[in-house]
Amino acid sequence: MRLATWNVNSLKARLDRVLQWIAAVEPDVVCMQETKLTDSAVPALAFRELGYEVAHHGLGQWNGVAIASRVGLEAVTGGLGPAPDGWTDDGGRLVAATCAGVRVVSIYVPNGREVGTEFYAAKLAWLDRLERWLRESCDPQSQLALCGDFNVAPEDRDVWDAAAVHGATHVSPAEREAVARLRAWGLVDAVRRFHPEAGLYTWWDYRAGNFHKNIGMRIDHVYVTKPLAARAVAAERDREARKPSTYPGAPSDHAPLVVDFRD
DNA sequence: ATGGTAGCCCTGCTA
Numbered sequence: 001m002r003l004a005t006w007n008v009n010s011l012k013a014r015l016d017r018v019l020q021w022i023a024a025v026e027p028d029v030v031c032m033q034e035t036k037l038t039d040s041a042v043p044a045l046a047f048r049e050l051g052y053e054v055a056h057h058g059l060g061q062w063n064g065v066a067i068a069s070r071v072g073l074e075a076v077t078g079g080l081g082p083a084p085d086g087w088t089d090d091g092g093r094l095v096a097a098t099c100a101g102v103r104v105v106s107i108y109v110p111n112g113r114e115v116g117t118e119f120y121a122a123k124l125a126w127l128d129r130l131e132r133w134l135r136e137s138c139d140p141q142s143q144l145a146l147c148g149d150f151n152v153a154p155e156d157r158d159v160w161d162a163a164a165v166h167g168a169t170h171v172s173p174a175e176r177e178a179v180a181r182l183r184a185w186g187l188v189d190a191v192r193r194f195h196p197e198a199g200l201y202t203w204w205d206y207r208a209g210n211f212h213k214n215i216g217m218r219i220d221h222v223y224v225t226k227p228l229a230a231r232a233v234a235a236e237r238d239r240e241a242r243k244p245s246t247y248p249g250a251p252s253d254h255a256p257l258v259v260d261f262r263d
Numbered sequence: 264a265t266g267g268t269a270g271c272c273c274t275g276c277t278a
Contacts, residue, residue: 009278010270034278036271061271062278111278205278207267250269253278 001071001100001263002027005147005222006241006256007108007203011035011066015043017247022050025238025258028071029099031106031147035064042066055097063092065108065148071100080126080133087129090122094130102228102261103138107148112169120169123151127178131185140186143231146223149203149254152179154189157198158218170217187223190259194235202237203254211242211253222259231261 004027008014011032022030030052035042038060047054051070057078058064067073076097080089096105107130112123138144152175156162165171183189191200201216210216224232235258240246242255 013270034270062276113278205267206269209267253269 001029001102001261002258003029003031003102003104003145003147003222003261004256004258005031005033005106005220007033007149007220007252007254009034009036009252009254011037011043011064012041014249014252015046017241017249017251019046019050020247021238021241021256022052022068025256027258028069029102029104030068031104032066032068033064033106033108033149035066036061037064055095057095058092063090063108065093065095065106067095067097067099067104067106069097069099069104072098074098080129083129083132087125089126089129093126094133101143103142103144105144105146105148107146107150109149109151111151112175115167115169115172120172123169124174124178127152127175127182131178131181134182134185140225141227142225143228144225145190145228145259146182146187147221147257149220150179151219152176153217153219154179154221158201160199160201160215160217165217170219182223186225188226188229190222190224190229190232191235191237191257193229193232195237200237201255202257204242206253220254220257222257224259228261231263232259233262234260 202220
């Protein structure tokens with residue numbers, strides 16, 4: 001099974017590029033984030049023509065997550081659901097489905113903006129709720145992939161200049177600890193397994209020519225349970241898809257990740 | 264040096 005994840009930054013604006021990328025790479029399952037669509041606005045027909053069904057959870061305008069699959073799409077659930085303390089999901093940040101026996105979860109973690117703001121606190125709360133959701137509704141001994149835009153660079157080698165961003169959002173200790181707790185539940189970084197080198201960024205700011213200068217961060221991830229990690233045979237970060245010229249239309253500010261598993 | 268760009272719609276907000 002070939003599994004991919006990509007923050008497409010508007011599936012409406014990016015549709016042609018996403019469809020051409022899918023036709024070229026032929027993933028069996030594609031997690032997408034920042035579709036910026038309502039569920040009813042999803043271009044299901046265009047995906048169906050390529051052989052994919054789509055599960056989507058979004059409110060429109062902001063956020064929005066999806067899973068496209070050509071190997072089945074069962075037991076679809078959207079959102080984290082309310083927590084006992086009254087905490088509620090702000091919407092369009094998680095969708096899960098079972099594809100060819102693998103529980104696939106597509107997430108878009110809140111950006112957090114600046115450390116110390118209410119948005120940063122909400123990001124940490126969301127990650128904490130996600131960890132609780134994993135513990136309560138998933139099994140680390142099952143075949144599960146948690147994919148998407150985590151908005152966290154786990155280590156200093158995941159950013160272009162650790163000193164330049166020290167303590168800032170995406171790299172702050174509290175964010176890294178929150179993501180480490182996800183791994184501690186029973187998840188392995190499927191990309192790092194094959195690529196220990198520094199870099200391998202998945203996001204570059206549109207501004208100031210940052211992509212050209214390779215000023216980026218590795219904030220998108222494919223985290224898999226150990227039974228699924230045992231099936232992983234290869235992983236790739238597709239930098240070509242971030243280039244302006246490779247596919248029609250403007251690129252997303254994120255590059256896709258592709259992980260292959262043996263059947 | 265608080266810039267720079269892209270996408271959304273409430274031409275300001277979010278990233």
